Amino acid sequence: MIRCQPLLSIPVGVVVERRKAKSPWTDFVWRPVAVLPGVPDTAPWTVLDGDNERTTFYAGGTTIELHRSESAGYRNNLSTGAALLWVVLHPTSGDPPYMIAAVTADPSEGEACTESAANLVETVTMPEPIRATVAEFVAHHYVEHTFVRRQRDRADPDVMAPRIPVKERK
Secondary structure: OOOOOOOEEEEEEEEEEEEEOOOOOOOEEEEEEEEEEOOOOOOOOEEEEEOOOEEEEEEEEEEEEEOHHHHHHHHHHHHOOOOEEEEEEEEOOOOOOEEEEEEEOOHHHHHHHHHOOOOEEEEEEOOHHHHHHHHHHHHHHOOOOOOOOOOOOOOOOOOOOOOOOHHHHO
């Protein structure tokens, strides 16, 4: 698959939480809880805080890629008043249990990542510095496309008329 180069990449860090599960089928429940503006100088999967029930980890760094073609989605996200980021974690078979697959500000892309049942996709609040960068990107690259309703051609009443066989035309 050919993917266009992003016009802007925003470096971010991802924080995930591991909670003790109240289920006989799994020991822990994992979920992204925050995205940090910039990538901290911390090793991935460093424990940030924790106790017997809940532990938070710095999962690592990645980038949010902004594309001109997705600016309408970013605009819609920002217009809600509570802008979100979609964090996609992909399970691994070892330790650490997840790797960061993507972080996106486009609701459509975030929803598309849920198609794989294996992925863990959660929304987190978009930090203000990232919101400002995305808003500036939208201001420079969003182009309003007006909806143009197509007009149907008038129906030709003779199209469905019974046809006279060739022998009877003479």
